[in-house]
Amino acid sequence: MTHVAILTPDPADASYGELWPKVLARLQRALDGVGITTTPTSWTGHIDDASGLQDYARVLPLLTWGYHQDHVRWLRACRTWEQAGLPLANPAQVLAWNSDKRYLGELAARGIAIPATTWTDHLTREQLDAMFDATGADELILKPSVSGGAWKTRRLHRGDAIDALPDGTTMLLQPYLPSIETAGETSLLFFGGQLSHVVNKRPVPGEFRVQEEFGGLYNVLDAPSADALALANQVLAAIDSTLLYARIDLVPDADGRWLLMEAELIEPDFYLGKDPRQGAGFAQALRDAIDADR
Template identity: 30%
Template sequence: MKRCAILSMDSLEEFEAYDDLLEQPLADLGWQMSFVSWRDKNVNWDDFNAVIIRSPWDYQDDAEAFLSVLEDIESSSAHLENSLDIVKWNIDKEYLKELADKAVNIVPTLWRESFNVDELSGFFEHFSQQQIVLKPRISANADNTFWLTKDNVKGMTAQLAKAFESRNFMVQPFMQSVIDEGEFSLFYFDGRYSHAILKTPKQDDFRVQEEHGGRLKTVEPEPELIRQAEIALRAIDSMPLYARVDFVRHGSSFALMEAELIEPSLYFNMDAASPKRFAQAFAAKMQKLAI
């Protein structure tokens, strides 16, 4: 039986993770999986035929060290999915600029290399909005993401200055549709659609992650949402093994919030057949690569 490492973190105790649901489908296809922390310095990556990045949800705390580990894996005999090239491209949310240049409909965004408190009022004016969102370009799990209003921004300046003193960041209008309807996530395995969910935040919040009280439900995406998701996928240079594309309703269409290609939760718990679809996509790709 071939060996596959599921790249995770030291402890997932505070998170909702569902990658254990892959164990049986992978075993049925001749793959034994093991959870391995990306911070474990004693791992011999040559012991594995493949490594799948799944839940290293603290990588943003030391992105340089995380990339170094991935470089070690790619230098070993193990095959890495998604690839290091994809991770390097996707780790900084500035990739959204490139997708926008390829006709992907993204949420309007300003990009900043450093924080200047004098610019804050101008952000509201730029988007003609009473509410905006600031978040780091390298982030996960909504860490250091701020929902600002013209009323609360003055009381947040010290916290913002600290959060972005050594981080470049992005500014977007607050998307009211996240509150009114939710955020759609569509999942693709080796370019093929698997399933979709709708994530809605708890009362008086905007974060849709389960860890922040977000609620989930399985949905059947409407044709326009599928169309926008596939436009986004085609704009990615190399088709990843797995992709999660997150959208919000924007006017008569949908706008891409993020294309998650590094460590997205794939919510295998929300679709009983999705673990098997993932395992089949993985095994078929490994077979093509003669791994």
């Protein structure tokens, strides 16, 4: 058997304690078919010393939920893992880079279509009004640059009060795309660089967040549109790193042009419950990556 480590949430954070073992069990069922066993271990137990992870064939940060609330230590851990040369999937520098949504600006500079975005460390009424005026949007989305699962994400109308933010809290300001309510968000799952499956996610009426905890409605698609697939492949090429897995989240604008919302490269939900192959594509990609090292 081949042994891999799965990095899990900080045990001090009880909010994930009941869920992550169930997700791990689903992953393990997929990995059973290719002779891989998993050992769960908290990422916070390896921040300054990677020696406890050195003997695994791969280290996967697939359950590091909550890292965004401990971002300074997350970046420190990524540096430790990179310096130790851990066989991480995905690479440590990618894990650090992808943990701050300012990466979207870098991808935009490489030609990737994203929603109009303003980054700010000191949100002002003038910035909000300028974004409303520049985009013609009826509503805006405000979210932290370091976040996950719609954490502290707000939907704003013109004139809404804005809460004071701690100094140094970088925020993203984007126009709200009403197409999220009609066309939804489409996630393309890639394992070993190959498209595995495609899931469309829509919010329930009156909601704008598509996460399951907010009632999001998920459906597997037979295939993505050609334009959506082209943008997803363009994103992967722009990242220019060997990735074991990636989830590319896209939304069409009012004109039907696909835009990148997120490239999830750390701990994305693979939606294996919707995957027609139940994770076999991921398992085989991991098996192939490990075998290629031998």
